Amino acid sequence: MLYIIAVAGALLAANTLSLMIAGWRIRSRQDKTPSVAVRPPVSIVIPLCGIEQFSRETLESALILDWPDYEVIFCVADKADPIIGLAENTLRARPLANARILIGDDRISANPKLNNCVKGWSAAAHEWVVLADSNVLMPASYLARLMAAWRPDSGLVCSTPLGSRPSGFWAEVECAFLNTHQARWQYAGEALGFGFAQGKSMLWQKTILDAHGGIQALAAEIAEDAAATKLVNSMGLKVHLVAGPFEQPLGRRTFRELWARQSRWARLRRVTFPHFFAPEILLGVVPPLLLGLSAAVVSGTSLVTTTLAVLCTAYAPELILAARKHWHLSLLSLLAMVTRDVLQPAIWTRSWLRxxxxxxxxxxxxxxxxxxxxxxxxxxxxxx
Structure with missing residues (x-):
């Protein structure tokens, strides 16, 4: 029984430690813009596909950044995609001299997003290039925050998505996955020397990537961020994260959408980094709760008391992290976190199946x- 209690305690301690590291590593959304001594020209390549709820707002955000010289290249694979009309209207409403739309598809891989980016990468005029998803809501300080995170040993700087503006319960669960779970572990891992790329926002030095195969090198894995991580590590460089993640407004989500997205990401992690993915079954509240309840049955301790103790130990630090960093919190957040942790073992198991x-x-x-x-x-x- 002591062994069971020790394992449960160790899992809860690891959970708390990761939250503490993330709390130390991540800056609040309300922190002032970091100072950047040099502000070189930057190219931003944004692949577009279809219209989403916040498309107009996210497209506009890329055109009003606080940076002296940058270009925006919107990339669309299909000339019939309705996003083209929205992008054209956005450019008229928020004119930027160095902004344009490129249409066409370069089939270099099985990854449609990467294929869509090839023409933008080739057309980028500057040494510094950002590959950014279309659903990233860029603050005015977007480029300053990316550039401020670049260090002498950096091969890539990126940002995890920070879920915001959820509408409905399953969007709340999506926030619980993105923010205090995935972002937390990614920042904790980077602080411990295990930096992983995230495809939402990736800042590259063009000459470095071009010297190692160019954007085509990111086709080495089914997920371009996994390929980026392995490529940067092979150069003897590191993946670093911005001081604070950038927003991804969510809107409404259904259970089916949540399940499909989380299952897809889990399967990609399982394929690209199986040795890191396998221990994910130990994350969340379910393993320590089951162990705690097993020990309670053996010792005759109250199951209700044990459950409350484990839940408080697991979720109090998580709620504190979200509150201190001014991330989304609501009356549904705690229930969303519990739901997330209940789903995780099923998603993990599903990821091993074809x-x-x-x-x-x-x-x-x-x-x-x-x-x-x-x-x-x-x-x-x-x-x-």
């Missing part, structure tokens, strides 16, 4: 660690 998913109209089938294109449809092969 399966397919739809990524913006591309049916992607995971079967092995290689990928291929069949009949014009991206078909990654990423599992047994």
């Amino acid at each position: 399966g397919s998913f739809d990524w913006r109209g591309n049916i992607m089938v995971i079967r092995s660690q290689e990928s291929r294109l069949e009949g014009g449809v991206a078909e990654p092969i990423a599992g047994p």
Whole structure:
């Protein structure tokens, strides 16, 4: 029984320690913009596909940044995509001299997002290039915060998504996944020397990536951020994170959308970093709670008291982190965190099974660690 209690305690201690490290490492959203001594010209490449709830706002945010010289290149694969009209209207409403839309698709990989970025990377005029997802809400200090995070040993600077503006319970659960779970562990890992790229916002030095295969090198893995992590590490450089993550407004989410997205990310992590993914089954409240309840049954301790003790130990620091960093919190946040942790074992188990998913109209089938294109449809092969 003492062994069971010790393991449960160790899991809860690791959870608390990760929250403390993340709290130390992450700056609040309300902190002032970091000073940057040199402000070089920057190219921002943004792949677009379809119209989302906050598309107009996120597109506009890229055109009003506080930076003396930058260009924005919107990339669209399909000339019939309705996002083109919205992007054109946004450029008229928020004119930026160095902003344009490029249309076309370069099939270099099974990753449609990466394919869409190729033309933008080739057209980028500057040494510093940001690859940014279209659903990132860029603050005016966006480029300053990315550049401030660059260090002498950096090969890449990126940001995790910070969920905001959820509408409905399942969007609250999405916030619980993105913020105090995924962002927390990613920042804690980076602080301990295990930096992983995140494809939401990636700042590159163009000459460095071009010297190691260019943007085509990111096709080495089904997920471009996994390929980026391995490539940067192979150079003897590190992936660093911005001081505070950038917002991704969520809007409404359904359970099906949440399940599909989290399952997709889990399967990609399992394929690209299996040795880091396997221990994820130990994260969350479920393992220490089951161990604690087992010890309580053996010792005759109250199950209700044990449950409350474990839940308080697990979630009080998490709620404190969100409050101190001014992240989204609501009356549903605690229930959303519990729901997230209940779902995690099922998502982890699902990730080991063969399966397919739809990524913006591309049916992607995971079967092995290689990928291929069949009949014009991206078909990654990423599992047994």
